[in-house]
Amino acid sequence: TGTGPAALGWATAPGGPPAFDPDDLGSVAMQRAAMIAPTRVYPLFENRLSFDAGHGHDESVAWSAQLYAAFSEIAGNNPAAWNPDLRTAEDIATPGPRNRRVTDPYPLLMNAMPFVDQAAAVVVTSLAVARDLGIDDDKLVYVWGGAGATEPADVLARADFGRSAALADALARTLSRADIKARDLDIVDAYSCFPVVPKLLVEHLGLPRETVPSVTGGHSFFGGPLNSYTLHSIVAVARRLRTHGELALVHGNGGYLTYQHTVLLAAAPHTNGYIGDPEPVLLPATAPEAALDYQGDVEVVTATAEYGRDGNPATGFLVGLTPDGRRVSGYTDAAGAAILAAGPGVIGQTVRVVDAGGALTVTLTAQPSEESAS
Structure with a gap:
């Protein structure tokens, strides 16, 4: 339209790191328990998932380190990566001066790095507009559709720490509406603030645990400020689809495994057109009664x-x-x-x-x- 960003109230000066209000980080119950930071909450999910999988501490760390080493290799080949230096599984698993212990079982290299200077943009149009703009058919990426689900923002209102009911729900609706199975996916790109998130995606899809669910490179190595990592994932996946002509699932996570969304992108349209289920399902609280001062x-x-x-x-x-x-x-x-x-x-x-x-x-x-x- 020719309207400058400044006319819309956008500032040109950097705003600095985002501020976090404790009320935005956790419920009253979570604040009482001091569980009000991602570095404190996600390991609670990780350790329960490991227990349910029959993994001890060392097996849990080894799975995370192998997964993140693969992410590091992918990021090393991504020209937009924040940290393209190759890290081995041993580098990632071993605590040291440059990889201090944060919250068990995650050393620093298994933590997301939210304060990075990166941006991405995606343009979504109708097929007619894309063709009017001269986009070649072999460069088109089609949005098949997806689904979302939301758990209670209060982590302590959830019964299960070893799985994500919201992720399971979003995946089930995404795949069923597209009439496909997880094995039909050529690309899976997971949000990856902490290892438990891509692990849960792999587990809920029923894929082998050796699966590397990323073509972007992961939060710790590609970067991606806060939730905009998923925007970078969509860009990376779209580029991959333009050259390989495949079917991809992109996953987004928000809060403390609170908001789960998945979308299918492909090099060809779905036979039924758009098959998305855009309204997120709100899941109820399922936790037992709290025992205070017990x-x-x-x-x-x-x-x-x-x-x-x-x-x-x-x-x-x-x-x-x-x-x-x-x-x-x-x-x-x-x-x-x-x-x-x-x-x-x-x-x-x-x-x-x-x-x-x-x-x-x-x-x-x-x-x-x-x-x-x-």
């Missing part, structure tokens, strides 16, 4: 430990179930963090807690000796 034994549902700059566990985070099925959630001191740093190894175990406003004192329950057990 004292007693709990079974660990999931847990993690945040590390200090000295490399030692500093704060632990625990979600557990009381014997009568209520949920206890909170944070610990360094002593409790040392217990919860076992990650998948502590899940399913019984610990004793004293909850004082969300601050938990955690101790291991006495285990019966072999002699007394016999």
Whole structure:
């Protein structure tokens, strides 16, 4: 239209890093439990997923490191990548001065890097307009459609930490409306702020665990500020489709596995035209009743430990179930963090807690000796 951005109120000066309000980062229950940062919450999902998969701590880290090493190789071939330096699985898995422990089981290289200076743009038109603009048929990328689902923004209102009900729902509707199976996909590109997210996509699609769901390069290596990573994914996938003529699924994630959207893109139109289901499904709260200021034994549902700059566990985070099925959630001191740093190894175990406003004192329950057990 010839309208300059300044006339629309856009600023030319950089705005600096985005501000985060605690109320935007977590519910009252999450704030009480100090679970109000992605680096604290996503490991809770990771450790439960690992436990459900039968993985111990080392197996969990090895899967993440192998996946992210493959992402690093892809980013190294992407000219728009923020960090194209090749990182091996050993580089990624091994904590050190340039890869400090953040929150178990994620060292720094398994964390998203949101403060990067990158941008992308996508133009969506009708087929008629694209042809009027002179776009060759072999350069067209067709939007088949997709679906979305949203879980409660309060992570502690969800029953399951080892899967994503919203992702499962969005994928099921996306694939069923297109009348395809996961095995029909040539390209899968996952949002990847932390390893648990692409892992869940692979698991929910029923693909082999060796699958590398990216042609972009992942958050840690390609970059992509905050949720605009998915925009970069669409650009990378569109370029791939123009040269390979395939079918692709692009996945977007927001919040704490809260908002899940998937879209199918292809080099040819779907036989039924647009088959999308654009209205996201809102999923209900499913968590058990909260037990506040509880004292007693709990079974660990999931847990993690945040590390200090000295490399030692500093704060632990625990979600557990009381014997009568209520949920206890909170944070610990360094002593409790040392217990919860076992990650998948502590899940399913019984610990004793004293909850004082969300601050938990955690101790291991006495285990019966072999002699007394016999």
